Amino acid sequence: MTTPKAHDGAPRRNSYGRRHGKTLRKSQVVHMQTTLKEISPKNVTYEDNPNRDPIAVTDLFGDDRPVWLEIGFGGGEHLLHMAQTYPEVGIIGCEPYVNGVAMLVPRIAETGVTNVRVHMGDARDLLDVLPEASLDKAFLLYPDPWPKSRHRQRRFIEPENIDQLARALKPGAEFRVATDIEDYARQTQQHMLGRDDFDVLTTTDDALKKPWADWHRTRYEAKAIRENRTPNYMTFRRR
Ligand SMILES: C[S@@+](CC[C@H](N)C(=O)[O-])C[C@H]1O[C@@H](n2cnc3c(N)ncnc32)[C@H](O)[C@@H]1O
Numbered sequence: 001m002t003t004p005k006a007h008d009g010a011p012r013r014n015s016y017g018r019r020h021g022k023t024l025r026k027s028q029v030v031h032m033q034t035t036l037k038e039i040s041p042k043n044v045t046y047e048d049n050p051n052r053d054p055i056a057v058t059d060l061f062g063d064d065r066p067v068w069l070e071i072g073f074g075g076g077e078h079l080l081h082m083a084q085t086y087p088e089v090g091i092i093g094c095e096p097y098v099n100g101v102a103m104l105v106p107r108i109a110e111t112g113v114t115n116v117r118v119h120m121g122d123a124r125d126l127l128d129v130l131p132e133a134s135l136d137k138a139f140l141l142y143p144d145p146w147p148k149s150r151h152r153q154r155r156f157i158e159p160e161n162i163d164q165l166a167r168a169l170k171p172g173a174e175f176r177v178a179t180d181i182e183d184y185a186r187q188t189q190q191h192m193l194g195r196d197d198f199d200v201l202t203t204t205d206d207a208l209k210k211p212w213a214d215w216h217r218t219r220y221e222a223k224a225i226r227e228n229r230t231p232n233y234m235t236f237r238r239r
Helices: 027-033 036-039 055-060 078-084 100-109 125-127 147-153 159-170 182-193 219-226
Strands: 068-073 092-094 116-119 135-141 168-180 198-200 234-238
Touching: 027 036, 027 100, 036 100, 055 068, 055 092, 055 168, 068 078, 068 125, 078 092, 078 116, 078 135, 092 125, 100 116, 116 125, 125 135, 125 159, 135 159, 159 168, 159 182, 168 182, 182 198, 182 234
Parallel strands: 068 092, 068 135, 092 116, 135 168
Antiparallel strands: 168 234, 198 234
């Protein structure tokens, strides 16, 4: 099924949650106008790239280093931790929530990390223009749960999005998903088990409850634990 097109040529995609929260501090506004501009990949939006021409991933970091993607990084704690732990990797984060981006961007400037790029918007817009087999790893950490049954189709784990992600991942690339919503974990496992382009590496309860060795707790995970929900850590490998 093809996605219906909006007037400007962009597909009419499900909306995500909030785009804005409280007013940004002056220093955050400055970083959004300076640091963010410097680290935003070009030609990702429909406005800038209506033909959806693939972007050159080597131009993003200036070399052919491994490239990872974090979808919906929230406040960016995990992304920054990974960038500092793996300086030889380039990490692209996508997040439409302005206040989340405004939390991460000053931290990038303060810490001086140079291996992060940020697309302030929908990850699906970036996936559209990433060349085939260009990503070495991807993270989807605590995706919006959309608990109401009439909103289930908004969840990120659905065939069209995972097809797009599969296209962008290299063979052997890892896809990590964390969620505290049992029903979302079940849906994810079921969806991924039914695909012939991924192996499911976390098949036992023990494996699902064990964080990755280089895991860094995110805000949403901290909240889930405070509220007595248990994290699930799922790992898939692109065939
Ligand atoms: C529940 S929050 C989790 C944030 C963060 N990963 C964490 O664990 O703290 C989900 C995030 O995904 C973002 N999001 C939702 N749909 C998205 C999409 N299509 N592309 C990129 N980010 C998205 C939301 O804006 C939100 O910040």
